[in-house]
Amino acid sequence: MANDTSTTAVAESYVDGLTTFESFDLDPRLIQAIKQQGFSNPTLIQAKAIPLALQEKRDIIAKASTGSGKTAAYCIPIIQSILEDLANQSEPEHEIRSIILVPTRELSSQVTQFLEKLLVYCNKAISVANLSATYSPQVLGLILANKPEIVVSTPAKLIAILEANQSVVNLKHVRSMTIDEVDLILSYGYMDDLDKLENFLLVKKNNLQIFLMSATVNDDLNELKAKFCTKPAILKLNDDTARDKKLVQYYVRTSEFDKFLLTYVIFKLSLIKGKTLVFVNNIDRGYRLKLFMEQFGIRCCVLNSELPINSRLHIVEEFNKNVYNLLIATDETNDFTVERDEDDEEMEEAKPEEPKKGAKKDREYGVSRGVDFRNVACVLNFDLPTTSRSYIHRVGRTARAGKSGMALSFVIPGKEFNKHKASALASTKRDEKVLKRVVKSQLKLGFEIKPYSFDMKQVEGFRYRAEDGFRAVTATAIREARIKELKNELLNSEKLKRHFEENPQDLISLRHDKELHPSRVQTHLKRVPDYLLPAGARKDTAHKIGFVPFQKKVAKRKGKKSTRKSDPLKTFKARK
Numbered sequence: 001m002a003n004d005t006s007t008t009a010v011a012e013s014y015v016d017g018l019t020t021f022e023s024f025d026l027d028p029r030l031i032q033a034i035k036q037q038g039f040s041n042p043t044l045i046q047a048k049a050i051p052l053a054l055q056e057k058r059d060i061i062a063k064a065s066t067g068s069g070k071t072a073a074y075c076i077p078i079i080q081s082i083l084e085d086l087a088n089q090s091e092p093e094h095e096i097r098s099i100i101l102v103p104t105r106e107l108s109s110q111v112t113q114f115l116e117k118l119l120v121y122c123n124k125a126i127s128v129a130n131l132s133a134t135y136s137p138q139v140l141g142l143i144l145a146n147k148p149e150i151v152v153s154t155p156a157k158l159i160a161i162l163e164a165n166q167s168v169v170n171l172k173h174v175r176s177m178t179i180d181e182v183d184l185i186l187s188y189g190y191m192d193d194l195d196k197l198e199n200f201l202l203v204k205k206n207n208l209q210i211f212l213m214s215a216t217v218n219d220d221l222n223e224l225k226a227k228f229c230t231k232p233a234i235l236k237l238n239d240d241t242a243r244d245k246k247l248v249q250y251y252v253r254t255s256e257f258d259k260f261l262l263t264y265v266i267f268k269l270s271l272i273k274g275k276t277l278v279f280v281n282n283i284d285r286g287y288r289l290k291l292f293m294e295q296f297g298i299r300c301c302v303l304n305s306e307l308p309i310n311s312r313l314h315i316v317e318e319f320n321k322n323v324y325n326l327l328i329a330t331d332e333t334n335d336f337t338v339e340r341d342e343d344d345e346e347m348e349e350a351k352p353e354e355p356k357k358g359a360k361k362d363r364e365y366g367v368s369r370g371v372d373f374r375n376v377a378c379v380l381n382f383d384l385p386t387t388s389r390s391y392i393h394r395v396g397r398t399a400r401a402g403k404s405g406m407a408l409s410f411v412i413p414g415k416e417f418n419k420h421k422a423s424a425l426a427s428t429k430r431d432e433k434v435l436k437r438v439v440k441s442q443l444k445l446g447f448e449i450k451p452y453s454f455d456m457k458q459v460e461g462f463r464y465r466a467e468d469g470f471r472a473v474t475a476t477a478i479r480e481a482r483i484k485e486l487k488n489e490l491l492n493s494e495k496l497k498r499h500f501e502e503n504p505q506d507l508i509s510l511r512h513d514k515e516l517h518p519s520r521v522q523t524h525l526k527r528v529p530d531y532l533l534p535a536g537a538r539k540d541t542a543h544k545i546g547f548v549p550f551q552k553k554v555a556k557r558k559g560k561k562s563t564r565k566s567d568p569l570k571t572f573k574a575r576k
């Protein structure tokens with residue numbers, strides 16, 4: 001399918017103003033749908049990948065930063081190629097012509113929805129099916145019998161369906177295969193699924209056009225090329241991010257308990273304007289943090305692999321519609337590749353947390369990669385991820401599509417590890433090592449991640465209340481909250497399922513941030529007495545409650561002009 005390998009390395013700017021979608025000679029129905037999405041010009045990865053895929057029929061391996069438009073970079077050529085195939089057939093038949101593989105069910109749903117938006121004017125010439133959705137066998141049978149031209153799925157789900165429906169599913173007409181987040185798909189746990197897929201789809205023998213996309217494809221691409229491609233075009237769009245990605249990143253060295261104290265102060269005093277996505281490293285942490293915040297009347301919802309898929313998708317939709325401002329998402333180190341640096345001793349492979357007995361975890365849950373969160377002002381790594389790769393994807397949930405964003409990460413220094421048992425977390429033992437790798441990988445991408453220091457004198461006044469609130473969240477309370485939330489969401493999920501079936505276009509705003517209340521409720525904690533507020537935010541100036549200065553004043557060095565940017569928590573404003 002492709003000529004010689006060529007590597008294109010260009011500085012990435014968000015949208016390529018010199019190119020238009022019309023210049024790709026696309027079907028007018030596709031152009032109209034693209035315009036309807038508000039895409040005036042292609043992003044750079046699109047401007048590079050689409051003509052290579054359409055005019056030169058090249059396989060594409062693309063590494064481009066998070067939020068740079070990779071999804072459209074493969075969806076547009078896939079749709080255009082199918083429209084061209086159908087136009088060349090006297091009696092076009094419905095057949096499966098393209099397979100798109102993604103690592104999570106959340107991403108499978110999102111890519112399907114995006115494709116449906118691009119197909120809106122193709123009046124059923126092409127249909128798309130999300131095989132990762134929960135269908136009854138009868139409904140699934142009907143969907144497969146209709147032979148959707150494009151199927152989107154996680155590898156495991158596609159294999160299961162192919163094995164169970166060999167007679168129904170015919171892959172003879174498949175012309176392209178896409179693997180989004182390819183580095184994750186090729187890592188822990190997915191590889192054998194891909195090997196099984198070979199039994200149904202001889203990728204290389206059938207000369208399929210291949211799209212392999214990720215923000216973190218590692219530079220050794222030989223395995224990818226050998227396994228899937230003949231001679232791909234390799235697009236490595238390095239980030240000139242200092243100028244283009246408008247992402248400011250900070251880390252705070254703090255103690256295990258002070259993570260909770262600082263989070264309380266940040267959200268109670270609205271130091272961050274706009275939506276915040278908080279990542280924690282396991283489900284219990286998510287509930288502990290949610291119950292802790294509830295003590296102070298701070299409402300938030302949790303997202304984790306135990307919740308039913310309908311609820312998870314609805315929570316992401318509602319968060320994107322600004323129904324919630326604060327979402328605590330569990331990211332269970334689903335990036336199992338081990339990262340080694342020259343100076344780093346062997347690190348044991350991060351394995352998924354074993355499910356609690358009786359709890360069922362969806363291995364195909366994940367929102368730290370690929371999911372297109374809208375207008376997130378800040379990503380807070382309450383727990384630092386275990387790899388710099390996971391870090392890139394987590395902070396990539398903000399500053400997307402050219403918008404500005406901030407990332408703030410709590411780091412536990414070695415000497416603080418395990419000092420406060422109730423709030424300690426095993427993965428933080430490696431925080432300093434992970435931070436070192438994160439700083440290095442960010443520098444390579446043209447980013448700088450800066451230390452941020454709170455003025456702990458001002459924060460101290462809140463310690464007593466934070467300790468009070470923390471004590472109320474007992475292990476029993478967390479366990480009960482987990483069970484209660486699961487019951488709530490299973491009920492919601494049933495309602496959602498029934499409602500979606502009856503009203504597919506309608507999204508009822510089921511609340512997912514109800515207070516769980518199993519822990520002791522201390523109403524006095526919900527307000528902040530005036531004496532605790534910094535002078536700049538007292539009653540007489542109550543309207544200024546957000547952006548109160550909490551950063552430690554750094555004494556200006558003699559003679560040297562302070563290069564420190566103004567306080568991000570004080571002045572940070574998410575660009576509209």
Ligand SMILES: Nc1ncnc2c1ncn2[C@@H]1O[C@H](COP(=O)(O)OP(=O)(O)OP(=O)(O)O)[C@@H](O)[C@H]1O
Nearest residue numbers: 039041042043066067068069070071215370372401
């Ligand atoms: N040409 C375009 N013009 C304007 N906005 C665009 C364009 N292409 C994509 N977008 C928007 O940019 C956002 C990010 O796109 P997308 O999710 O495809 O990024 P990505 O590169 O896949 O990110 P990730 O690496 O996190 O998966 C989306 O909201 C999308 O609607």
